[in-house]
Amino acid sequence: MNAEDLVKIPRVLGAGIATEDGFIVESQFKIGHNAERSAAMAAQIVHSIKRSLHVEKASAILYTPKSVFFIKESENGIFFVICQKDANLGLVKLKIDKIH
Amino acid sequence: MSDELTMDSGALIFATLADVYLSSGMIDEAISILKDGLSRNPTYTLAKIILGRAYYMKGAIQESIKVLEEVYSEVKDSENTNLYLGHCYKKVGDKNKAADFYKNTLQINPDNKEAQQELQTLQIEIGTPPTPVQPVQETAPAVARDEEIEPVAAVPVAEIPVTQESVNVPAVAEEEEPGQTGEPLQPEEPAGTGSDRNGAAEESQVPVEAQFSQTAEGAEEITEERDTEGVDKPLSEVPVADQQQEYGQVVEPETIEEKGPPDKGETDEPAVAVLEPVEEPAPGAELSTEPVSATVQETEGTPRVQAIPPEDGHGALQAEPVPSPAETVKVDSETTTENEIVDRPTTSEVVIPFETLNEPMNKLLAMKNVKGAFVCSPDGLMIQNYYHDYPDIEELCAMVAAIHNDAAEAFRFLDEGDVEKFIIEKGDETVCAITAGESLLTVITKAEAKPGLVFIYARKVIEEIREILG
Numbered sequence: 001m002n003a004e005d006l007v008k009i010p011r012v013l014g015a016g017i018a019t020e021d022g023f024i025v026e027s028q029f030k031i032g033h034n035a036e037r038s039a040a041m042a043a044q045i046v047h048s049i050k051r052s053l054h055v056e057k058a059s060a061i062l063y064t065p066k067s068v069f070f071i072k073e074s075e076n077g078i079f080f081v082i083c084q085k086d087a088n089l090g091l092v093k094l095k096i097d098k099i100h
Numbered sequence: 101m102s103d104e105l106t107m108d109s110g111a112l113i114f115a116t117l118a119d120v121y122l123s124s125g126m127i128d129e130a131i132s133i134l135k136d137g138l139s140r141n142p143t144y145t146l147a148k149i150i151l152g153r154a155y156y157m158k159g160a161i162q163e164s165i166k167v168l169e170e171v172y173s174e175v176k177d178s179e180n181t182n183l184y185l186g187h188c189y190k191k192v193g194d195k196n197k198a199a200d201f202y203k204n205t206l207q208i209n210p211d212n213k214e215a216q217q218e219l220q221t222l223q224i225e226i227g228t229p230p231t232p233v234q235p236v237q238e239t240a241p242a243v244a245r246d247e248e249i250e251p252v253a254a255v256p257v258a259e260i261p262v263t264q265e266s267v268n269v270p271a272v273a274e275e276e277e278p279g280q281t282g283e284p285l286q287p288e289e290p291a292g293t294g295s296d297r298n299g300a301a302e303e304s305q306v307p308v309e310a311q312f313s314q315t316a317e318g319a320e321e322i323t324e325e326r327d328t329e330g331v332d333k334p335l336s337e338v339p340v341a342d343q344q345q346e347y348g349q350v351v352e353p354e355t356i357e358e359k360g361p362p363d364k365g366e367t368d369e370p371a372v373a374v375l376e377p378v379e380e381p382a383p384g385a386e387l388s389t390e391p392v393s394a395t396v397q398e399t400e401g402t403p404r405v406q407a408i409p410p411e412d413g414h415g416a417l418q419a420e421p422v423p424s425p426a427e428t429v430k431v432d433s434e435t436t437t438e439n440e441i442v443d444r445p446t447t448s449e450v451v452i453p454f455e456t457l458n459e460p461m462n463k464l465l466a467m468k469n470v471k472g473a474f475v476c477s478p479d480g481l482m483i484q485n486y487y488h489d490y491p492d493i494e495e496l497c498a499m500v501a502a503i504h505n506d507a508a509e510a511f512r513f514l515d516e517g518d519v520e521k522f523i524i525e526k527g528d529e530t531v532c533a534i535t536a537g538e539s540l541l542t543v544i545t546k547a548e549a550k551p552g553l554v555f556i557y558a559r560k561v562i563e564e565i566r567e568i569l570g
Contacts, residue, residue: 063522
């Protein structure tokens with residue numbers, strides 16, 4: 001599973017992989033979305049979760065008024081997906097769950 | 101008052117919570133809650149009064165004046181509002197205005213020793229001759245007086261729950277002869293943590309002492325007056341059971357703990373719901389001022405949220421109205437001066453509706469795979485716990501709130517708005533957190549739980565929580 005596959009899902013705005021320190025490794029974003037900022041944000045949240053809940057690999061879904069963020073820490077880095085609220089979140093999650 | 105509570109229980113709860121925060125010295129948190137609540141209930145006078153008090157305790161005197169002046173026209177009869185305004189104006193150097201408010205305080209309650217002393221000090225500074233304090237002139241029966249007062253002012257206007265500092269005062273005061281002025285009691289500086297508490301305590305110290313000093317002298321006069329009016333009986337003539345019935349006291353007589361006069365070593369006792377002796381004095385005997393004043397100092401205050409660990413010992417905050425203290429104050433006040441009744445809440449007037457959270461939460465907890473839940477504030481403080489199996493729920497509260505705040509900050513950076521909810525998968529359990537107004541509802545489920553289903557139920561719970569917590 002890579003970012004390109006995920007962006008094919010309707011209303012998925014973008015996906016990418018970031019390093020632990022928030023630098024972007026790979027991304028596929030639709031126009032108007034800042035991949036680098038999203039990567040930094042994903043890294044910050046992962047850091048916060050790991051620090052607070054003492055988990056080995058953080059995985060989270062965050063809802064905002066505009067969109068939904070999926071964040072999952074994997075062996076390759078921090079995988080993150082941004083989609084609209086009316087996207088098929090279950091399908092996105094299934095795809096993300098396949099990442100290890 | 102009860103109508104007001106029914107109409108706007110959310111408003112009540114934020115004001116009450118803020119008052120609890122104030123009593124715990126968490127002034128900034130109280131101000132934050134009050135400001136937020138007032139943005140939703142801008143006409144809620146009580147909250148403004150508490151906000152004014154919070155600002156005063158913080159040392160933000162100008163803000164305190166602004167807030168209190170805003171509502172002053174509605175609560176002119178509030179002794180404590182006048183007193184606080186007097187303190188505020190004194191601190192900003194407007195001695196004339198301060199003197200006016202102290203005079204107003206004394207018009208409402210001529211026995212307010214603190215106002216008397218402040219006024220005397222100010223009059224000396226201003227250069228006007230000190231006005232002798234008028235004795236109590238009761239012109240209206242208690243019932244009529246109660247009816248005159250607006251219900252808003254009757255709630256915890258400036259009743260500041262007990263502080264350690266307040267307990268120390270009677271020991272000094274008891275050396276004075278009743279009615280003797282003694283050294284002027286200066287209000288404490290509101291700045292700084294310790295003095296904040298003192299600032300809160302000052303209000304409960306002197307007026308109460310003053311009223312009991314007055315009682316010792318003038319109890320018989322008041323007794324006779326009331327007897328002729330047929331309105332009330334003095335405390336000494338009313339049996340305990342009758343007193344409790346009359347004032348809606350719910351404590352059984354057997355539960356009343358008899359205690360002797362407090363000695364100075366007792367000042368470290370927690371100031372929670374100690375129902376002091378409601379003794380039946382021998383006919384003609386004078387009321388003892390010592391134990392009663394200590395009782396009032398211990399128990400005086402607004403309805404309070406009491407921290408009670410649940411049965412399993414985890415530190416959940418169970419909000420409970422403390423029934424007896426306010427009643428004790430009221431009973432005592434009746435025997436001294438009716439003015440004091442104005443600002444005292446009764447148990448029947450103030451109900452903390454935290455219990456109403458239980459019903460929707462229990463529905464949520466009944467779901468399969470839901471392990472527990474809790475409600476906390478955005479700053480990580482526990483509001484209500486429904487996850488008693490967790491060993492350190494308060495830590496979890498703080499951690500979830502920290503994640504929420506970090507995420508919110510990140511999303512603000514992305515111009516995505518605030519976080520509405522989030523799901524964190526954590527090994528064998530999932531943490532689902534949803535914002536509920538200013539609070540955060542967190543549900544802990546097993547890993548195999550369906551988060552969509554959890555959120556459907558949680559959304560229903562949230563609506564009810566929003567109404568309660570604002």
